[in-house]
Amino acid sequence: MGKYILRRLLISVPTLLVISVVLFTILALAPGDPMAQFALNPEVPPEVRERVKASLGLDQPLHIRYLKWLGGIVQGDFGFSFATRGPVTDLILQRLPNTLAVLGVAYVIAVLLAIPIGIVSAVRRYSLFDYSATTFAFIGISVPTFFTGLVLIIVFSVKLKWFPFLYDSRLVVSDLQSLGQQIRQSIMPIAVLTFFNAAQLTRYVRAEMLENLPQDYVRTARAKGLPEVPVIARHVLRNSLIPVVTLIALGVPTIFTGAIITEQIFAIPGLGHLLVKSIFETDTPVVLAITFMFAILVVTFNLLADVIYAALDPRIKYG
Amino acid sequence: MATVTRPLAAEDVWATRKPRSLWGDAWRQFRRHRMAMAGLVVFVFLALASVFGPSVYTADPREIDYLSFQQGPSVAHPFGTDNLGRDMLARSLVGGRISIAVGVAAMLVAITVGALVGALSGFFSKADGPLMRLTDLFLAVPPLPVLMLVIFLFRDPLRAAMGPVAGIFVLTVVVIGLLTWMPVARLVRAAFLSLKQRDFVVAARSVGVRDTGLIFRHILPNAMSPILVAGTLAVGAAIITESALSFLGLGFPPDEPTWGRLLFEAQLYLDFAPHMAIFPGLLIFLAVISINYVGDGLRDALDPRKTG
């Protein structure tokens, strides 16, 4: 196993290099213009726009831009944002806490909810509980987050006036009162994201449990007279966890790139919000930094998932 | 797989004699599954309504009525009207065509590619590395710039070749499919890694079943449940993604109603014309949940332990 991990770590370097080349090329070729806002402004004539673009380094050939960028990355420098003219790293660090406070929390809650709901749904298949869980899950799947978010805002901010819906990133949680404020301002986005994530995850848990419940070893264990709960917990669950681990490993990196729509609706200054704005404003250094960071997380977490598979199922061998 | 003589004969027997009874068995199982049948009925109804509905309910989905903006459901307009007085039922019926077609087709692309990559990667150790790194690449690239790029490169040629709606349809389906196959691949691979060491696979291999047989006849049926769940989720996601694409100007023309688009447009009027959102939302929900139950029934019906 140690050897396998080491080999994978070594391979991840060329993998990330290839990913970075692809990212860079796509971003360079995709349409867009950091000066589009001024397109019709006679006070910002085309030659001024071109000059600004040149000052941002956009007049250089693609491979030179790539090598410069790569040289920076090796030294931990993600470059300057076209929009703020400040270091990209500052922007990301400014936003990371907000993203984690909302998306991270929502993801943890979603996992903690989805697993038990999925298990009970499978064990008591076609019970009232299962039907309600299924219905809710499919509302979560077929209704997009912009919609759930809007409904919550109309009910809780507009009608009941319980919660503010503009997220205040300046709030520092230092005592009970500020904690209460933080909960009040983040409860709606957290609810939206929890609902969305849990809805999907619970379907996989349920399906995988259903797959494993009728297996021979379960019958054997039951036949041996083992009580239901340990059978499920020890045998069925363990074997059902592989897809759950896969999905969580796929999901964790997405926490860092943010939930774009939810962040927009609740005005949460998170990374997803930054990413989308930067894509539309062609602020390429910011887009590159976020997506490259995301690529590193994807590679890492998929490796982690592979390691956990082997721990969950000793029969799994990597060649 | 270039299997020529003996194994083919062995599979041949399987393929000619048994399948009829296998599928017969499956259908019998399926029919007994009440929720699955209900799901099938609802889904078929939605599909038929989208295809034939507009010739029965003949209101024009594009006709603007300046005198009836955003009216709630009534006899004249069972689903109400939108912000330009257009009939929401007519728009929902027409919208179902693209939404259902895109949803199902993109789902098929996603699970086919995903299952194939996952199966090869999980089964052949040598393929695992390259294929999974490819998956990492697809996961890591942000969809938005890719979409813009792909659409700008291929939209005009496809549009010229197939017309504005068909061309965009192919593009949308392929793009959504190619952006969403990765979780399926990871899930199928994980299942394969675990299943290929199980006794029944080892036994089948020892009696000379070739790789293709092992993959498609022995392991894949046991890895169906994550695929079916992923497929169900993919339909809903594709319906929503399609509308997101058209909102980025990358999808269907802006006056082509689809369920996702109707829902998107309704959000600005949610406070005082909720019917604009409720009906398309409900249709998406019904389509996705009915497909889910069909998948549920399918899984049970194909479960070797139940039929065999």
Place this chain on the structure above:
Amino acid sequence: MTRRWRIALAVGLVAGLVAGACAPTTTPGSTTAPGTQAPGTQATTRGQGGELRLVWWQGPTILNPHLSQGTKDYDAARLVLEPLAAIGPDGKPVARLAAEVPTQANGGFSSDGKTVTWKLRTGVKWSDGSDFTADDVVFTHKYMSDPATAATTSGNTKNVDKVEKVDASTVRVTFKAATFNPYQIFTGPQGMIIQEKQFKDFTGAKAKDAPGNQNPIGTGPYKVSQFKSNDVVVYEINTTYREATKPFFKTVTFKTTSAADASARAVLQTGDADYAWNMQVPAATLKQMAEGGRGEIVTSPSSNVERLLLNRADPRAPGDARSEPNTKHPFLSDLNVRKALAMASNRKAVVDSVYAGLTGGVTCNIVEGVPSMTSKNTANMDVCKFDLAAANKLLDDAGWVKGADGIRAKGGVKMEIVYATTINAVRQATQAIIKSDWEKLGIKVELKSVDAGIFFSSDVANPDTAAKFFFDVEMFTNNSSEPDYQVYLANWITDEIPTRAKQWRGGNYERYSNPAYDALFKELAGAIDPAKRAELTIKMNDLLVQDVVVIPLVARTQPTAAKAKDLKGILPNPWDSDVWNIADWTK
């Protein structure tokens, strides 16, 4: 002052107002004398109010206006920095850092039209306590005009020969050629003065490293206490601000919401904010939200005109000839066809149902906003009257006959139109209305919508730009950034036609070329007399409308903002920033 949102958004003249009646709707009149209080405000003491909460749906990313990426940056900087003169709601300058507005009458503007002398206000201090002097003004020009700085405001320095300090409180600007407009530099959003001390080491390539980009030292009523790019700016009172009783609000937060409807909701429904910029929301939704009684909509007539542009070149020409001016559009080059399209464009339906008579009014002029320059002749032109029967007849008479598929054709050319615009709920509704009427004429219309960032991009590799115009018809809003229309009217002269060779630079997207129009423009460029200029402007407007170069649809309001009921002192201003008089805002 042209703003993407002026271009990309849905706004217009308040219905019922005669086109050109230039009265802001929430507050009558306008202030011209510096320090005059806006009507409806009482004498106040500094910092008496609490927090003022502003919401913009585009976030400021930099607070140095000369490196700005858009209106949001100008607006956020404007609380801190000031120009020599703001542009008032009536289009006339209002002195800020200047002691008075230089005119020919007071001798500030030379009679040969070549120099302008600004007398600066004395005793003004920067927020760090140092004195504001002529050196800062001279430096600001140097900063803007340095090519290596690549300032987005450098266009303002184009006609300026030199800027000199006469004495500590006097600056003289010399133009390269005689001009009718002495206020083309140091006024409005692009004219804010930055402190020499703070920026002198950060010109040229070092411009991006200036700490002042995030926290400029200014002379305005506020200073920055916290700035998170694209998220929030927090301001506190600048204690050295020259007017002792102002500003009223102790702190200001400038929050980014990322969606116009969220901004509207925050002000009109929940009270999470006091003022929201640029309500790019369907007017019906705004009206409904405002019914709650918490807030109201702020509008003002402006020069923004939502229009349809008709392509004179052939967007289907093969290869590199696509939309090149030497090609000819197969049917839009026919005046009768263009007339028919204009007569089948139902402006009233668009204004009533999409703009709800709140954010725009019907217009058939391309020049709007200043009453003395707005044409009254177009109202009677037949191309300005909605008449489907007449339009049909026109096409019949011109030999365009309906085929078996109901689509008109002539000589094998079918009338099929690709009609593009930006993505925006208001625009898509407008598209639907125009399309439904045009199809009644027997013209096939395919709609297309493109993200505004892509549509207005100057990226040569991108096929969907407004300048390339690879469509038959496109729709957006343009406006004049100043109360004179010369620069704006240049958008239809032959020299301004974008071509592949010019990398599609130039504002004449329609590829319109008419020697008569070019001659009128030349005459305008040489005219100094205001009456003559107005006459020529109206003539050119009428020519463009009569020849159906464009089809003007809606005169949009600008700004269209939402404010809390109890917020006072706002003077909506189409020529300058929403917050141009923020020192006067009270509750």
